[in-house]
Amino acid sequence: MSALNLLVLACMAYALFLFGVAFAAERAARRGQQRWMRSSFIYTLSLSIYCTAWTFYGAVGYAARSGLEYLTIYLGPTLVMVGWWWTLRKLVRIGRTQRITSIADLISARFGKSNILAVGVTILAVVGTTPYIALQLQSVTLSFEAFTLAQDAQSGRASAFWVACGLAVFTILFGTRNLDVNERHHGVVIAIALEAVVKLLALLAVGAFVVWGLSHGVGHVLERIDASRLATWEVEGGRWSALIFLSAAAFICLPRMFQVMVVENADEQHLRTASWAFPAYLLLISLFVVPIAVVGLDIMPDGANPDLFVLTLPLSQGQDGLAILSFLGGFSSATSMVIVASLALSTMVSNHIVMPIWLRATGSGPSVSGDVRDVVLMARRFSVAAVVMLGYLYYALSEGGTALAAIGLVSFAGIAQVLPVLIGGLFWRAANRNGAFLGLTVGFAIWGYTFFLPSLGTDLVFSAKMMAEGPFGIAMLRPQALFGITGLDPLVHAVMWSMLLNTAAFVLGSLVTIPTPLERLQGAQFVNVFEHSAGPRPWSAGTAQSEDLMIMAQRILGPNEAIQLFRDEAAAQSGRPAAPGALPEPTPEFLDRLERELSGSVGAATAHAMIGQIVGGSAISVGDLMAVADETAQIIEYSDRLAAQSQELEATAAELRRANSKLTKLSVQKDAFLSQISHELRTPMTSIRAFAEILRDGGELGVEATAKYASIIHDESIRLTRLLDDLLDLSVLENGQVNLNIRDGLLSEAITQAVTTAAAGEDGRGIIVHRDEASEAIGLRTDFDRLGQVFINLVTNARKYCDAETPELTIKVKDTAQGLTLDFIDNGGGIAPEAHDLIFEKFARMNTQRAGGAGLGLSICKQIMMRLGGEITYIPSDGGAHFRLILPRQALAA
Secondary structure, eight states, rough: OOOHHHHHHHHHHHHHHHHHHHHHHHHHHHHHHTTGGHHHHHHHHHGGGGHHIIIIIHHHHHHHGGGGGGGHHHHHHHHHHHHHHHHHHHHHHHHTTOOOOOSHHHHHHTSSSSHHHHHHHHHHHHHHHHHHHHHHHHEEEEEHHHHOOOHHHHHOOOOOOHHHHHHHHHHHHHHHHOOOTSOOOHEEEHHHHHHHHHHHHHHHHHHHHHIIIIISSSHHHHHHHHHHHGGGGGOOOHHHHHHHHHHHHHHHHHHHIIIIIIIOOOOHHHHHHHHHHHHHHHHHHHTTTTHHHHHHHHHHTHHHHHHHHHHHHHEEEETTHHHHHHHHHHHHHHHHHHHHHEEEHHHHHHIIIIIHHHHHOOOOOOTTOOHHHHHHHHHHHHHHHHHHHHHHHHHHHTTOOSSSHHHHHHHHHGGGGGGHHHHHHHHTTOOOOOHHHHHHHHHHHIIIIIIIHHTTTTSSSSOHHHHOOOEEEEEEEEETTETTTOOSSSHHHHHHHHHHHHHHHHHHHHSOOOOOHHHHHHHHHHHTTTOSSSSOOOOOOOOOHHHHHHEEEEEEOOOHHHHHHHHHHHHHHSSSSTTOOOOOOHHHHHHHHHHHHHHHHHHHHHHHHHHHHHHHHHSSSSHHHHHHHHHHHHHHHHTTOOOHHHHHHHHHHHHHHHHHHHHHHHHHHHHHHHHHHHHHHHHHHHHHHHHHHHHHHOOOOHHHHHHHHHHHHHHHHHHHHHHHHHHHHHHHHTTTTTOOOOOEEHHHHHHHHHHHHHSSSSTBBBBBBETTTTTTTTTEEEEEHHHHHHHHHHHHHHHHHHHHHEEEEEEEEEEOSEEEEEEEEEEOOOOOOOGGGTTTTTTTTOOSSSSOOOSHHHHHHHHHHHTOOOOOEEOOOOSOEEEEEEEEEGGGGO
């Protein structure tokens, strides 16, 4: 079997193996077997997506051409992981709380959900990543040519085309199956982690062969290094600084890195492991770069491509098996990058370009348009194919003649233009959309003019005359000598001017313009993400209808997911399980939650626009505007730190906010109280009035009827009196006006008296009480009248509301470290879990099947226990209703 046939067979087997691994991971994830997939080491290996064909092939070629300069592509990410760990954690936290889907989505969400910014970042990311995808296709093509010895451009382009098609198919199959991009792409991540191991083992194997197989040990390798022309390697400070900066910026801003580092992150703590494990991975993968470069220059003939030494050295020595392993390592490096980059870019393109255009084209809004879910999925699949084909187009236009490292640097410099806006958005609250847009536009234009377009080759876009003399003969505008500054390396020149002007435009634009209220709110949530995960709500209900929101959610999330979301919200709002078909009120809180859910599928800007289209009017409530005004006042105070009253004003504002919040809650409670009390008073009064009128106008009523009606009036009067007594008692207790009658006595006597009083009711329903009187023989110093009132209420409730056929109540007394504990446990079914929060609220009735009082008893019990220095709580259990009283140790008699 020829080497080429063996290579093709190995590629097919490896590709099928990757498909199998990805498919098995997806199936395991659907069965809930995800724990091992979310380990910190899988996460660290997924970060190796940074190590592409540039690292596998190009690092050796880079070292052969430029010496130790290749180290800069490893130093940047290492410095970020070790020194900027806190910033990465902040990015991950923001990604979770804001349901960020891409770096374009993050920039958009930070600056007021601006889709214009998202479109700008998306275009920049696509253009900046295109050379990198071309680099991967070129590396695979060159490695094929090394086996086939074919050097014609037509065969190279054909190989690159079919590789691009295969990678697009894989990404579509395993990267666009779920709509919610916040769901982990387990198949893709596991495949990338596997490829990380393959490319590391392949590079180590070739390195070991070069050191011990060709050079007979480390000593001989060092001698070869000393004797080579690379022994005089020099370090150029300006270029090194630019390269380290670019690699660090690319590690944070590259769409594929953002995808695996932020979107696919399952636990912030994984960053702790990655902070040392990923630099260790980089150390291992770069360990043999210099020996391979030196031995390759020594052994391989003049004119041999140093980018392929990793592959051609084993081939030249007849090591076909090692060469195939090396090829698979390079193939893994290239394919993993293209897969994740196209996945990330397709999300950005579909969310921020295709979907907004589609929504505007439909004209009638998201609630009555077609199936949004299918449109988004189709858009992402077409975007994957388009992004990969753009990379192929760049490869074909540039004819693959540029060194791999040079192509990678073009991509790095382009995507680094996002860094000033990203860092400014994370740490500078005054940064705004206008400044961000201006900075990105200027940076993108300078990068494209000075670096990207010249990289396509002479006469393709810029002629040789234009490069030498400038446009229209204006020497100050020469692409690689901008503003008349000559003598700089083209990379240093492009990075210096693009980043300098980008940052200056961003800062200046933010200083001279005023952020919108929504930008200010988002800025507070991003900059102070660790202080509050959920900030002010940016929605007011406006004219929103729950039915319209439901239709829109079904078209994006799917029917089942949308129905469950709305049902859960309806249950949360009502405090009880929602009936089928129940819809929640479109409160600001729910609109905010719905926006977050939708943003996981279509991006923050599109989700915000879709809800805004239904809600209508202003997306900012009056409360939010007040919060923004208060925040503005705080910013002014901070800018004048010498003002003597700064701290006093902040404290006053905080007190006013707390007072306002308390008044709002009291207003709600007052409304509920008045509504319930009017009902409770009206019911007996209506009965009294009705039967009194019968007695007055009844004419000749019999003695028996008169006595019956008088008895009803008497009973209702007693009920009314009891209600008024309870209200008066509760009022006195809540206002702290009660006078406690403290005296000494025995706990057992108080319990006995309460049981005697409450164990039998007028309805003839009794209760069996189980006690351990020996444990109750405890002396107390407390208000026995009030304590007895609590006991009577608990025994009475157990008798009335226990749903057992024969009610039983067990009273347990225990002396604990917290104090004296008394448990009252009946043998019924207990209280429903959804009602636990309302047990001690006024007018709360836990059992609506049995007639009872006004629902004030347990509220009074809570107030009494507070005045006695103790507490009363409900203990959820599988048995009956379980109430626990705790008396302080001070209540125990000496």
